[in-house]
Amino acid sequence: xxRPLLLLLTLLAGAGATAAEPARRIxxxxxxxxxxxxxxxxxxxxxxxxEASDYPPEGTALPKVANYRSINLERILALQxxxxxxxxxxxHLQLQPLVQLGIPVAYSEPAQLRDLADELEYLGRLTGxxxxxxxxxxxxxxxxxELAQRHRQAAPVxxxxxxxxxxxxxxxxxxxxxxxxxxxxxxxxxxxSQAPYPQADTEFVLARDPDAILGESAAELHYWRQWPAxxxxxxxxxxxxxxxxxxxxxPRTPEGIRQLCQQLDRVRVD
Numbered sequence: 001x002x003r004p005l006l007l008l009l010t011l012l013a014g015a016g017a018t019a020a021e022p023a024r025r026i027x028x029x030x031x032x033x034x035x036x037x038x039x040x041x042x043x044x045x046x047x048x049x050x051e052a053s054d055y056p057p058e059g060t061a062l063p064k065v066a067n068y069r070s071i072n073l074e075r076i077l078a079l080q081x082x083x084x085x086x087x088x089x090x091x092h093l094q095l096q097p098l099v100q101l102g103i104p105v106a107y108s109e110p111a112q113l114r115d116l117a118d119e120l121e122y123l124g125r126l127t128g129x130x131x132x133x134x135x136x137x138x139x140x141x142x143x144x145x146e147l148a149q150r151h152r153q154a155a156p157v158x159x160x161x162x163x164x165x166x167x168x169x170x171x172x173x174x175x176x177x178x179x180x181x182x183x184x185x186x187x188x189x190x191x192x193s194q195a196p197y198p199q200a201d202t203e204f205v206l207a208r209d210p211d212a213i214l215g216e217s218a219a220e221l222h223y224w225r226q227w228p229a230x231x232x233x234x235x236x237x238x239x240x241x242x243x244x245x246x247x248x249x250x251p252r253t254p255e256g257i258r259q260l261c262q263q264l265d266r267v268r269v270d
Contacts, residue, residue, distance in 0.1 A: 023104070027046075027065060027076055028053065029087065031054065031250075042127040071091060076103075084105045086105060088109045110249050157186050161177055165220045172198060214263065245259070
């Protein structure tokens, strides 16, 4: 099976990590990667992160070498990492100068919720944290399996998942949020959109009249109160979700899914 996490083992001449030598100076370039590394016990090996890495708290004081727009290649070089872990689709091209210099780069881009467990185990091998990573991965798999089993026969609930207000955005069925809705027995009215994160049309949502509208904050969801006949408004089903747990895939994601499922269960009994 091809792992979602791919390692480029082109090394600096005469120096750097090898396949049998755990990485000791790691740069993490996305929040979900930072969380994974700390979760498997490799936090002490992380020497820098991106600006959005805000969890766990002990990682927030590390040097910041990237943001959602750019990567500071010179700063990374100065830190002399023996492994960089990055998001392939967003950061692959920007990292090519470092790859050409021989710095090992691993790419993490889990497409399915279940993929995270494989990536945790692979990061464990890269960092010498195999045992801890195996335990974290197994616990993650168990939580997903329990949630899926619990909601396998749940009554369907139609859902609009709101991402932001200006413009009004949503998530299709292939995204982590879309997969979480499906796992909880929900029916995402934007599931079939061709774009992973489509711009939503208010008239479309009003026409579909979903049982519930989910969003990050009550302030964002207030937009829908101008249509009191909308089912989700009339029945009090403008419901908030924890974006930190659902909008990035990490070992904490099952807790976010659990909370989402609880919200949909509330809709079922009202």
